[in-house]
Amino acid sequence: MLYRENGQFKTSYRADLQIFPILQDRWTILALLAFAFLVVPSFASDYYFRAILIPFLIMALAALGVNILVGYCGQISLGSGAFMAVGAYGAYNFFVRIPDMPLVPALILGGLCATAFGIVFGLPSLRVKGLYLAVATLAAQFFADWMFLRIKWLVNDSPSGSVSVNGLQVFGLPIESGVSKYWFCLTVLCIVALLAKNLVRSAIGREWMAIRDMDVAAAVIGIRPVYAKLTAFAVSSFIVGMAGALWAFVYLGAWEPAAFNVDVSFRLLFMVIIGGLGSITGAFFGAAFIVVLPIFLNQFLPFAASLVGLSVSTEAASHAELMIFGALIVWFLIVEPHGLAKLWSTGKQKLRLWPFPH
């Protein structure tokens, strides 16, 4: 009843091309943004910022990047962890080697390093597809692991291979407290999400989707596969690289190559699949599912058991956490193969017709 577009007439192309054509959506998004920027900082504790919200935001950003490549362009990648690592170490090198390097340009330069790396490892996509490409991008993962463990120069000659940054600031404002880190990550995420959304709506985004749906047909109607695939790799790895730099700089503070190992690649792929392939919203749902759910289960299970008078050992809780998590993934893939984003849009669709479904 409330969620209906009756009476909302579009009289210009501009109005017709809006990201959120329905008024209620626009208001919801504005309210959500206001909530995220203003209300959340006023009640969330330091723990929520540092342990849940910040990793969620950064992983959502990374999932957004992976989704462009996997969801929109159909190039399955298992090298996302490597792109994150290149972004993190790239940004780190710019940050420590150039005196007084500001944080934001360092992050962007880190993202550009990842772009270059992504394009190089995207080249096989011109010849191989699907699972074969997934294996080829796995090479990027192993190469990055090797590179950051072996090439001393990249880790600023740190004997243990572990590096750290401090004194982060943006325009003179220190990024130290949980709230400031949260705001910073949220701002970056909002800007990138907006850019990404517009990108996938534009000509290049439609080229990506055409390549994804049927590359031969796309080529026949004049889309250059080389250009489309490599731009998808470039844009995706730029975003993933930025996320990697944020993960290292803002979340961990000190990190080693293992922070970006193949597990991270898999987790990012899960986020995209569970969140929803080819959907910007899906990246947020997927990140929330993969980042927040294990932490939530880890704390919730002992609590739930104590309600019924049982005590759960740490060991049992972690094993149960893994089992429940795995079962939920399988359940989601069976019940809703298009991801949480599809569930969301189905819900919206039903709301539009409610209470008179047809």
Next chain:
Amino acid sequence: MMLPRKLLALAAITAAAATLAPSVAFAQAKEQFFPLLSYRTGPYAPNGTPWANGKQDYLKMINARDGGINGVKLTFEECETGYATDRGVECYERLKGRPGMTLFDPQATGITFALTEKVDKDKIPLITLGYGLSVAQDGNAFKWNFPLMGSYWTGADILIQAIGKKEGGLDKLKGKKIALVYHDSPFGKEPIPLLQERERMHGFKLDLIPVTAPGVEQKAAWLQVRQLRPDYVLLWGWGVMNSTALKEAQATGYPRDKMYGVWWAGAEPDTKDVGEGAKGYNALALNTAGTQPKVIQDILKFVHDKGRGTGPKDEVGSVLYTRGVIIQALGVEAVRRAQERYGKGKVMTPEQVRWGLENLALDQKKLASLGLDQVMKPISTSCADHMGSTTARIETWDGKQWIVHPEYYTADEQIIKPMVKAGADKYLADKKLTRRAASDCAS
């Protein structure tokens, strides 16, 4: 379509309920809280589990036997990290704000690196017994880090001394080949600078052979060992890597008595599965094992016999279990020491505990009263020295159990001190920090 949405709604409601729960569940009481970061899952679980059990059982024993520290009850909560840095950071953030917060022992080198930055801002001490950042021995630079009883540099130094002794003098090492088979992570790479320093001093040749974490794939590494034919192999492994290395050595035909492991490669889970195949393998012993020490007897009596033990009873007194006990005992003693200054029977703040850690003085008599006299050497820390003791022994696997040799080795101060100082200075310069003032030591 209705079923999943109803379930989702249910999940959302339970989520909301659970997020509110932790703040309610913990009442403000006269309790000293010990966060226990541990890993009972993942590739390092076989070694992480007895360690975590020992830590937990000691706290239970102090509560059961003494009723806490001067009447202050000890509480604890475990948080599973799985040895992953990001989960470790999450655990730290989750537990650091608890009332009665004492100190952290992250149980992983990677997590230690990530937390070193954070504890300085949060003012919470970080103890890393036998692991962590070697340069953190310099208490004037690292105010909140305590690598008690030894770091990877002291461990590596003692291993070279032991090998030198076996050869009949350190000068006999000239021209020899020593290979370091190490876990390719900060943990495995930490000893390299010291070994290179010793290489320069004695003229042996150091070969570095990395093994990718977690270390189950070592064929290439042992092929390299076979090619290089080193006189000695130093094993810097953890978890499954150790037993795999011993099996590979057996398969390669590399003599096990020429292999020397760090103290994290010298526990029962590392050699038990290899059994006779590991016979002759040596490792550093930071502590003894066995159920004879009084502290272990007390744990059996007050915790396990009452059916409140954490792990299986037959694991009590194993090498890593005992190490967990020592770690927790030193943490508890730091609180006791702090209470002597800031008021007995009070809950100590992390800053007060830090003072206690910096002024630990456990001599033989004190250790005997704790039941730890047969287990470890006396330890005394200071403002400048956050390690307190740098001794260790060598132990050998006889096919069934570890035999600890009686002789103690002490790391060479003359080599380690300048390296620690230089490393700490570099750290401070990188971070644009300054050394602590002398007046800060009194606080």
